[in-house]
Amino acid sequence: MTSPAQPTPLAPGAVAPDFSLTDVISGEAVSLSGALAAFGRGVVLNFWSVECPWTRYYDDYFVERAAEWRELGVALLLVDSNSSEHPDEMRDMADVLGLSGPILADPASAVADAYGAITTPHLFVVQPDGLIIYQGAVDDRSFRQPEPTVNYLDAAVEALLAGAYPQVAETPAYGCTIVRAG
Numbered sequence: 001m002t003s004p005a006q007p008t009p010l011a012p013g014a015v016a017p018d019f020s021l022t023d024v025i026s027g028e029a030v031s032l033s034g035a036l037a038a039f040g041r042g043v044v045l046n047f048w049s050v051e052c053p054w055t056r057y058y059d060d061y062f063v064e065r066a067a068e069w070r071e072l073g074v075a076l077l078l079v080d081s082n083s084s085e086h087p088d089e090m091r092d093m094a095d096v097l098g099l100s101g102p103i104l105a106d107p108a109s110a111v112a113d114a115y116g117a118i119t120t121p122h123l124f125v126v127q128p129d130g131l132i133i134y135q136g137a138v139d140d141r142s143f144r145q146p147e148p149t150v151n152y153l154d155a156a157v158e159a160l161l162a163g164a165y166p167q168v169a170e171t172p173a174y175g176c177t178i179v180r181a182g
Contacts, residue, residue: 043072136171
């Protein structure tokens with residue numbers, strides 16, 4: 001029996017695939033193109049999980065940044081692509097953490113597959129024309145380095161707002177493997 005090949009993340013410069021998923025909080029459909037049009041400056045896609053401790057490390061960061069980014073015209077979309085996690089669990093975790101959403105359910109992992117997302121968290125920063133300018137980790141934290149020294153995502157969003165590519169446009173994502181169906 002062979003194991004499935006690990007997905008290859010879309011690289012900076014690639015066109016971000018459009019998608020439409022249901023927000024488990026509002027029950028409304030949310031699309032990448034709609035978020036880009038509504039916010040105007042770009043989108044941060046965060047492949048997120050209810051169960052992953054690596055996702056928990058960053059929840060406070062994302063609650064804080066979501067409000068800041070929203071005021072600057074940047075949307076934060078949390079995408080839960082784990083086939084093992086139910087929308088009720090996602091809503092409950094959002095309540096506990098104070099996340100206002102959207103939290104988008106991707107139970108068949110179709111969006112994760114389209115982007116080549118591997119872990120939670122796994123970030124993609126998309127500029128208004130739909131091109132990816134960053135993919136990878138939030139920062140350089142890892143099992144062996146519990147305290148980060150560089151925040152790649154903050155630098156990517158700063159570059160996005162300046163209409164540029166970040167100096168570091170791609171890093172290995174680090175976290176829990178996305179649980180795909182089948």
